[in-house]
Amino acid sequence: MRIQYLGTGTAKGTPVASCSCSVCSIAREKGGKDARKGCSVLIEDDFLIDLTPHNQISDFIAGSEQRYILATTTGHEHFHAQTLQASLGASSSSGHLDIYGDAGLNNCFIQVPPSEQKKYVKERLVFHTLNLFKSVRIGMYMVTALPARHFRTAMVFLIEHAP
């Protein structure tokens, strides 16, 4: 299983704009490896965990192969509907994207101003609700959502190759 970390900061990246904690202060001062993008992981080429405002996903959604996005929570830093909207709107691919997360995830486009919402974009998205401790097959993987030590319905994922 090939895992690529696209960002290892907080969901908002590090430093957080208005934060004066020691981690953010050092990251702001030193930059470089201390300044990190929002936390996101790509597994193989088809499986993205969390879509942050920092993600460039045009390559991810291009082409006709099936793609999956898992969101650890519905917070817009973890599933940034505007980034998805912009990337899909600019893509010539017509395939659909399967998106997995908690029950509130399919309301994510409420965050996108109506003037920016494009109907065809929503038609390309298929939302699936994950239930804690229940394994589901997603592509070539078995995914089990587990509760995160975070707020609301945040999840972490156990990901295994499907038998």
Ligand SMILES: [Zn+2]
């Ligand atoms: Zn901070």
